Amino acid sequence: MLRSMAERSEFGDFLRSRRARVSPENAGIPRHGRRRVRGLRREELAQLAGISVSYYIRLEQGHDGSASDSVLDALARALRLSPAERSHLYSLTRSRRRTRPTAEPERVRxxxxxxxxxxxxxxxxxxxxxxxxxxxxxxxxxxxxxxxxxxxxxxxxxxxxxxxxxxxxxxxxxxxxxxxxxxxxxxxxxxxxxxxxxxxxxxxxxxxxxxxxxxxxxxxxxxxxxxxxxxxxxxxxxxxxxxxxxxxxxxxxxxxxxxxxxxxxxxxxxxxxxxxxxxxxxxxxxxxxxxxxxxxxxxxxxxxxxxxxxx
The missing domain is CATH 3.30.450.180 (Beta-Lactamase)
Known part of the structure; x- marks a missing residue:
């Protein structure tokens, strides 16, 4: 249970931090009135990525760990992720799908x-x-x-x-x-x-x-x-x-x-x-x-x- 919570938090925190970094102007979204959030709103990012708002909210809250590669690619493009950040996004998702064995003590060959x-x-x-x-x-x-x-x-x-x-x-x-x-x-x-x-x-x-x-x-x-x-x-x-x-x-x-x-x-x-x-x-x-x-x-x-x- 603790492992699942930690994984959900890390994945969601990363999405939120990248969403806050992208301004509406850079994403081509007209700014209307006063905004209370820094960066993109959830619904704006969902629209840019071509997914439903409810599905994106589940992803950001960590309740859906089965996002397809096409969804991750769309999010990476909308969030303007660097190659390293894109790799990190994939790692966070894939690590939740696999069971990791207990690490053996490290030694150098x-x-x-x-x-x-x-x-x-x-x-x-x-x-x-x-x-x-x-x-x-x-x-x-x-x-x-x-x-x-x-x-x-x-x-x-x-x-x-x-x-x-x-x-x-x-x-x-x-x-x-x-x-x-x-x-x-x-x-x-x-x-x-x-x-x-x-x-x-x-x-x-x-x-x-x-x-x-x-x-x-x-x-x-x-x-x-x-x-x-x-x-x-x-x-x-x-x-x-x-x-x-x-x-x-x-x-x-x-x-x-x-x-x-x-x-x-x-x-x-x-x-x-x-x-x-x-x-x-x-x-x-x-x-x-x-x-x-x-x-x-x-x-x-x-x-x-x-x-x-x-x-």
Whole structure:
């Protein structure tokens, strides 16, 4: 029963949020008098989609989960959905028609883990179906979360979660010079993931916790923005090597239930590339220790110079 209610709410909320976004003028509907609703009225959207008002109301209230592909196509056109939003609409509908097995604990295939570890000059990691960091190499750890234990990604329930860190970890948040833009990307991507599993308990727990603890997350989540993140340009201010601009690529791994390989890179022969090379050199020591704070690096360097001077 709870699963059914959650699925109905997500589907209806998405339709309402998209309906509110389309103005009558953009839809070619004359505006007469004062309107009390933002965007299209239910009857206006139903007319644009070529369906009855009563049927559309049932859809928006989540009482009819058997909408045909032609109806969904008509709604997508009337609502002017982007390709990602159209895919999300289909996912919300189809997920209500199927029974989902209980998810098995996530693990990274040996070959993928070997690949990540072998990329010692490029930060690389694997995100699980819920955004958990399942494995990272030493450079990715040093770049993103040197304040956390390196082994955290290989643990059980204590694995770092990308979305949680983005909103709840001050040090992780401080890395991103364009945090507001990337926060929108992060929430829109989580929406895309949740669309295929609207009643998944783990996703509900993540969303519930973040909605309680972060007003910024709650506001972004309520906007129902949805798109899939496949690449970014990230502007970072790292506590050890300073500012750098990196591009990342997110590649979905086949046959791995939503896992994604993430690789960061810098433009060759730039200050960002030099900073990344320096960080790689600094992170080749004991992987059980976090990347040292800049003050510690200075102290170590002073001590080393003093020892060499006395020799």
């Amino acid at each position: 040996d070959g993928i883990e070997l690949l990540v570890d072998s990329l010692d000059r490029l930060p690389a990691l694997v995100l699980g179906r819920y955004g958990d960091v399942l494995v990272w190499n030493r450079l990715a750890h040093a770049l993103l979360a040197g304040h956390l234990p390196y082994e955290a990604a290989r643990g059980g329930g204590g694995r770092p979660n990308w979305t949680r860190m983005f909103f709840l970890d001050p040090r992780f948040r401080a890395l991103f010079l364009d945090w507001e833009e990337k926060a929108r990307d992060t929430v829109a991507d989580l929406r895309m993931i949740a669309g295929g599993h609207p009643a998944d308990q783990r996703i509900a727990e993540i969303v519930g916790e973040l909605s309680r603890r972060s007003t910024e997350f709650a506001a972004l989540w309520s906007a129902h923005a949805v798109w899939r993140c496949v690449s970014h340009d990230r502007r970072l201010r790292h506590p050890v090597v300073g500012e750098l601009t990196l591009a990342d690529e997110l590649m979905t791994l086949p046959d791995d239930d939503g896992q994604r390989l993430v690789i960061f890179r810098a433009v060759p022969r730039t200050s960002s590339a030099a900073a990344l090379t320096l960080l790689a050199e600094l992170s080749t020591g004991d992987t059980g220790r976090a990347t040292p704070h800049p003050d510690a690096l200075v102290a170590d360097d002073v001590a080393s110079r003093g020892a060499n001077g006395r020799a």
